[in-house]
Amino acid sequence: MDFDFSDDAKALREQARKFFDERAGPAVARASMNGDATFDAQLWQAVVDLGWTAARVPEAHGGVGMTSEAACVLAEEAGRSLAPIPLAQALAATEALIALGTAEQQARWLPGIADGSVVAVTGWAEGGTASPAKASATVDGGSITGTKSPIADLAAATMAIVSAAGPDGPALYIVDLSGEGVGVAAIDTLDLVRRHGTLTLTGAAADPLGDAAGYHDWLDRAAILGSFEAMGTATAAMDMAVAYAKERTAFGQKIGRYQGVKHKCADMYIKLELARAHALHAAWAMEAGAPELRQAASAARVASLDALAFAAEENVQIHGGIGFTWESDCQFYYRRNRALVAALGSRNFWADRLVRSLEQRNRVAA
Amino acid sequence: MDFNDTPGDAEYRAKAHAWLATAAAEYRDPPARAVSRGENVPESRKWQKIKHAAGYTGITWPKAFGGQGLSPMHSIIFNQEQSKYHAPTELFAIGLGMCIPTVFTHGSPALIERYVAKALEGEEVWCQLFSEPSAGSDLAGIRTKAVRDGDDWVIDGQKVWTTNAHLSDFGIIVTRTDPSAPKHKGLTMFIVDMHAPGVEARPLKQMSGGSDFNEVFFTGVRVSDSHRLGAVGDGWKVSLTTLMNERLAVGGKPGHAPGYRDLMALAARIETDMGPAIEARDVRQRIAATYIADEGIKLTQMRALSALSKGEAPGPEQSISKVVVAKTMQEMAAFALDLSEASGFTTTGGEPGIHKLQGSYMASAGLRIAGGTDEILRNIIAERVLGLPGDMRPDKDTPFNEIRAA
Numbered sequence: 001m002d003f004d005f006s007d008d009a010k011a012l013r014e015q016a017r018k019f020f021d022e023r024a025g026p027a028v029a030r031a032s033m034n035g036d037a038t039f040d041a042q043l044w045q046a047v048v049d050l051g052w053t054a055a056r057v058p059e060a061h062g063g064v065g066m067t068s069e070a071a072c073v074l075a076e077e078a079g080r081s082l083a084p085i086p087l088a089q090a091l092a093a094t095e096a097l098i099a100l101g102t103a104e105q106q107a108r109w110l111p112g113i114a115d116g117s118v119v120a121v122t123g124w125a126e127g128g129t130a131s132p133a134k135a136s137a138t139v140d141g142g143s144i145t146g147t148k149s150p151i152a153d154l155a156a157a158t159m160a161i162v163s164a165a166g167p168d169g170p171a172l173y174i175v176d177l178s179g180e181g182v183g184v185a186a187i188d189t190l191d192l193v194r195r196h197g198t199l200t201l202t203g204a205a206a207d208p209l210g211d212a213a214g215y216h217d218w219l220d221r222a223a224i225l226g227s228f229e230a231m232g233t234a235t236a237a238m239d240m241a242v243a244y245a246k247e248r249t250a251f252g253q254k255i256g257r258y259q260g261v262k263h264k265c266a267d268m269y270i271k272l273e274l275a276r277a278h279a280l281h282a283a284w285a286m287e288a289g290a291p292e293l294r295q296a297a298s299a300a301r302v303a304s305l306d307a308l309a310f311a312a313e314e315n316v317q318i319h320g321g322i323g324f325t326w327e328s329d330c331q332f333y334y335r336r337n338r339a340l341v342a343a344l345g346s347r348n349f350w351a352d353r354l355v356r357s358l359e360q361r362n363r364v365a366a
Numbered sequence: 367m368d369f370n371d372t373p374g375d376a377e378y379r380a381k382a383h384a385w386l387a388t389a390a391a392e393y394r395d396p397p398a399r400a401v402s403r404g405e406n407v408p409e410s411r412k413w414q415k416i417k418h419a420a421g422y423t424g425i426t427w428p429k430a431f432g433g434q435g436l437s438p439m440h441s442i443i444f445n446q447e448q449s450k451y452h453a454p455t456e457l458f459a460i461g462l463g464m465c466i467p468t469v470f471t472h473g474s475p476a477l478i479e480r481y482v483a484k485a486l487e488g489e490e491v492w493c494q495l496f497s498e499p500s501a502g503s504d505l506a507g508i509r510t511k512a513v514r515d516g517d518d519w520v521i522d523g524q525k526v527w528t529t530n531a532h533l534s535d536f537g538i539i540v541t542r543t544d545p546s547a548p549k550h551k552g553l554t555m556f557i558v559d560m561h562a563p564g565v566e567a568r569p570l571k572q573m574s575g576g577s578d579f580n581e582v583f584f585t586g587v588r589v590s591d592s593h594r595l596g597a598v599g600d601g602w603k604v605s606l607t608t609l610m611n612e613r614l615a616v617g618g619k620p621g622h623a624p625g626y627r628d629l630m631a632l633a634a635r636i637e638t639d640m641g642p643a644i645e646a647r648d649v650r651q652r653i654a655a656t657y658i659a660d661e662g663i664k665l666t667q668m669r670a671l672s673a674l675s676k677g678e679a680p681g682p683e684q685s686i687s688k689v690v691v692a693k694t695m696q697e698m699a700a701f702a703l704d705l706s707e708a709s710g711f712t713t714t715g716g717e718p719g720i721h722k723l724q725g726s727y728m729a730s731a732g733l734r735i736a737g738g739t740d741e742i743l744r745n746i747i748a749e750r751v752l753g754l755p756g757d758m759r760p761d762k763d764t765p766f767n768e769i770r771a772a
Binding site: 253254257277306354358362 | 367368369370371372375439626630644647650651653654655657658659661662663665666668669671672673675676686689690741743744745747748749751752753754755756757758
């Protein structure tokens with residue numbers, strides 16, 4: 001048993017951490033929040049130049065052909081740095097194309113994702129209260145009609161992979177955003193750093209990407225990447241809380257000496273370690289094509305959302321009044337927590353999906 | 367990343383699996399009724415001897431001490447396979463997991479020669495005499511004293527929460543030998559004969575109804591200086607060897623403790639006025655939370671093991687185990703008993719599944735304390751892993767005999 005990332009993936013993680021530590025983080029997030037740009041184009045170009053959008057793309061399509069571990073570590077570092085760029089989206093879209101795309105679809109889209117000429121996003125939500133298991137957008141003779149919202153980084157995107165209703169439930173479709181019948185509008189969300197938008201499709205050309213089963217398989221893979229992203233964000237929030245607890249004095253001593261504070265920090269670590277164990281297991285299941293993929297992905301999703309919500313909320317608490325101000329960086333993690341929940345469905349949805357997969361396994365065993 | 371056994375590990379697992387299929391056949395089913403450790407002594411001895419003869423004891427110990435000289439991975443693999451049976455293994459867990467490793471780390475060659483093999487063969491049972499009525503989490507506050515008298519030391523005092531003391535032949539005991547030194551500096555550790563004159567173990571009845579613990583009284587008990595472990599005054603350092611082994615040993619989930627599967631099975635059987643319990647969202651949330659904790663700890667331990675097998679030091683991951691395991695057991699059991707309405711409360715009649723959960727609810731309260739309370743373990747994580755400042759310990763450098771007793 002070797003339950004850890006490969007040396008290649010670890011080296012990539014170190015490289016990404018160093019890069020994002022220098023080029024992203026709360027200060028860059030704040031600039032994005034205060035600015036008019038829809039994303040940080042310079043930072044994005046640097047990430048493309050480093051070959052990170054090409055990491056998972058097979059060599060035949062102009063990429064590096066790394067395993068899915070590469071996508072996991074990049075998602076984690078993007079999450080840690082709050083980087084206002086569409087990297088997490090590109091990774092999720094690439095995963096869909098690699099897992100479900102035909103040879104033609106891969107040849108059409110992957111080289112552009114690798115070299116940065118295509119900015120890809122994914123979206124399942126339709127602005128209401130439905131779960132990722134539902135879609136009302138419809139496809140008729142290759143044309144898709146419906147509204148997908150919110151979609152992160154939509155304003156920067158040139159291509160979208162979205163869900164629409166099919167005979168067996170939702171399935172994925174590729175939409176070229178430069179085509180006819182495509183409307184893009186900005187929307188306001190609780191995350192002020194990464195911009196979100198609404199995609200209105202009125203008979204736009206749509207290319208089917210896999211079937212209903214493929215959609216659920218993609219959802220699991222996206223959830224795994226999302227788990228790493230959430231862990232990265234949670235780790236940054238914990239680090240911020242711990243650093244403050246070591247520095248802030250009250251009643252004549254550092255607040256980190258009080259068990260009330262100390263134990264909150266320990267609980268952040270405990271929740272993160274549980275999430276990390278599940279996320280690693282899920283990363284293995286994804287790469288190995290293991291039958292427990294759904295179970296592992298669902299557990300990773302729930303555990304990472306638990307870790308992130310706790311770290312983001314208690315980070316503000318540990319900072320006291322200052323943590324609640326506009327000037328404090330606490331709000332970025334607090335807000336991003338909501339964005340990451342919205343991106344792939346709530347804890348409720350994924351907890352139910354986990355129990356369903358456990359029930360299914362019991363039935364198979366029985 | 368590869369989640370499967372290496373070829374070598376797979377071979378060892380297959381060998382252990384095949385051996386257990388025959389050797390442990392009589393333990394395949396759970397015992398018909400709960401058996402206390404006391405009743406289990408002959409049975410435990412028998413199983414230990416069978417394992418010893420087949421080379422499945424002291425798996426990670428050096429061959430020079432009668433062990434197998436294998437890796438922690440081999441030990442875990444054997445334990446995983448053994449845990450599929452209901453063999454009696456608890457009686458020797460403390461001796462082999464904590465006491466004897468302390469003996470062979472800090473004892474003289476003569477002590478190692480005298481005690482290690484006998485413990486391994488299941489001949490002699492050991493206990494760990496650490497906690498006292500006024501020294502639990504604050505372990506260095508012990509008052510049991512040992513006074514030098516020629517070649518001997520004379521021990522007077524009281525220990526408590528001593529698991530299996532009433533069944534034990536020997537114990538390792540931490541004593542105060544220099545009351546004028548600060549509390550961590552004046553301690554010394556010995557091996558004590560539990561059958562010696564002046565030793566009296568009185569079983570304590572726990573709130574769960576069981577009696578695994580004792581209070582142990584020492585009145586003028588003589589121990590030869592040859593039975594000292596480590597230098598005089600080094601007892602705290604020696605204790606840390608034991609405590610580190612203890613945290614490794616008690617970190618995981620107790621064998622056959624109920625988990626998410628039991629909650630799922632129960633929730634599938636229970637009909638509520640709103641339909642089957644398992645269809646309710648709060649029930650599914652709780653099953654998911656229990657799964658995350660149960661499986662998360664298992665996976666966390668596998669991460670630590672992977673690091674060990676690559677020659678890396680085990681990370682601080684282990685320190686989260688007990689906090690998560692004990693509290694999860696308590697919350698899950700409480701939730702299951704809630705779901706069961708009146709049958710979760712009554713202890714006569716009802717289904718065995720409920721009794722197991724009731725037992726777990728009662729035992730988990732103790733598990734949150736044994737081997738370090740939730741609070742102490744959180745302090746360890748916060749201070750040693752996250753680097754937060756240490757707890758206030760105003761008595762740390764004060765001579766022990768000048769510390770005001772409460």
